[in-house]
Amino acid sequence: MESQAVSFRVARDDLAHAVAWVARSLPSKVTQPVLRAMIITADDNGLEFAGFDYEVSTRVRIAAEIAESGRIAVAGKLIAEIVNTLPNKPVDLQVDGSKALVSCGSSRFELPLIPLDDYPQIPQLPEVTGTIDARLFSEAVTQVAAAAGKDDTLPMLTGVHMEINGPNVELAATDRFRLALRTLEWDPASPDVSAKLLIPAKTLLDNARTLDTGIQDPVEIAVGTGDQIGREGLFGVHTDNRETTARMLDADFPNIQPLLPKTHTSMATVEIAPLQEAIRRVSLVTERNAQIRMQFTEGEVILSAGGTDSGHAEERLPCAFSGRDELIIAFNPGYLKDGLAVVNTNRVVFGFTEPSRPAILIPEPEELPEADADGTFPTPDTYFTYLLMPVRLPG
Missing domain, CATH: 3.10.150.10 (DNA Polymerase III, subunit A, domain 2)
Structure with a gap:
């Protein structure tokens, strides 16, 4: 049986950050109650807090004054909630029988210890x-x-x-x-x-x-x-x-390279922040988050949405558009917003082939490619691509 005569003093903020981080990964619902535990190890190197649920393991180490070394386990999410509410004073923990006594300023808590006999071996970090x-x-x-x-x-x-x-x-x-x-x-x-x-x-x-x-x-x-x-x-x-x-997942990831278009029949650039705001407003009338239509013409994109029962919304934004003809395409507004949120330039570049084929969203490069002799645009060199399936337009 491992020593449980643990006793230490630690700075409240250091403790709060450590236990909150480990508690994040602990499961809320468990088939084995022992997996709710946070393992606290006190040794010559300070304190280590750890958790493991067979899928994810976490360990964090902080400095502390160790009076007695040992290893104990307490309910992880509970100790994180307790420490989060404590005043900014040193926190003392010591073991008394089957309880951990936590004191800070005028606050006192008793936490039952969780037996470690059935706790799984925490994995070691690979090389x-x-x-x-x-x-x-x-x-x-x-x-x-x-x-x-x-x-x-x-x-x-x-x-x-x-x-x-x-x-x-x-x-x-x-x-x-x-x-x-x-x-x-x-x-x-x-x-x-x-x-x-x-x-x-x-x-x-x-x-x-x-x-x-x-x-x-x-x-x-x-x-x-x-x-x-x-x-x-x-x-x-x-x-x-x-x-x-x-x-890691024991599964085969699909081959995505054939999905990425090499050329585009039209391209557009739009400022992201106004586009996000317009999508938010226009999508208020989408039925069950169905679709938002984008009509691209030279100098302008018109966003519209609506159905028979929910009304209709429309908004126009300036945009730079290059292509043979105007383009009308529709997207799921949620997926479109997700993509725009992770393009980290001020403007987004759209690349289109057909209204029924996937479009790409990429960060605006320093220079956009010119159209080839056949009127198509090569995909710009980019470090990030968000490919989005369009929604079928009615009619």
Whole structure:
């Protein structure tokens, strides 16, 4: 039986950040009550807080004054809620029999200890495969995860596909109605590293969102090295004093390259902020979020929506449009808004082939391509593409 004579003092803010971060990943509903636990380890190196639900593991380490070393477990979400409400004074925790006594200022709490006998072994982080700038990692994951599916019966579509070729990384996700693709560079541990991984999008996005963008050190991505890459089935992320692992999806990601158009019959650029506002207003009259029509002509795009019962809305915005004829196309307004939200330039470039074929949304490059001799436009070089299926127009 492990020692439970734990006793320590720790700064309230350090403790609050640590337990809140681990508690985020703990399941709300569990088949095994022990998985609600947050493991607290006190040793010569300070405090470690950890959680694991067989899919995702989290560990964070902070400095503390340790009076007695040991390892205990308490209800994770409960201790996070308690610490969040404590005054900004040192927090003391000590074990008394089967309880953890938490005191801070004039506040006192008794928390029952959770027996550790049935707690699963927390996975170790695989070998570090490469490093990436924290801000870049967070931005890229946020852009791509927007297109990931949420239907667990199609697991291959609920993940972000990560393809690594030396210094180049490609992230992709699709739910069959839209597709997001982001390319970026990182610093691989080995120059000839190569891997294809499928990581649960929700877990990856949670990781990206909780990164402190003030972090100076790069994020370490850990999936193994050499011929061991991906062998453990774990995707590990280590940054600063935090590390997490997620069980990767054992499924085949679809081949998306044939879906990406190489040329376009027309292109348009629109300022994003006014377009988002116009979509928000016009889509108020869409029936069951059905569709929003966009009519592109030289110098203008007309947004419209409405049905027989819900009324009609229309709004005009300036736009730069190049193409043979005017174009009328319709989109699901929710998917369109999701795409615009992750294009990180002031203006978005649309590329169209036909009203019934997917369109692309990309960040505005410094220079748009000229039309070829046959009047088509090549797809501009870009680090991010959001491909969107149109909605069939009535009639």
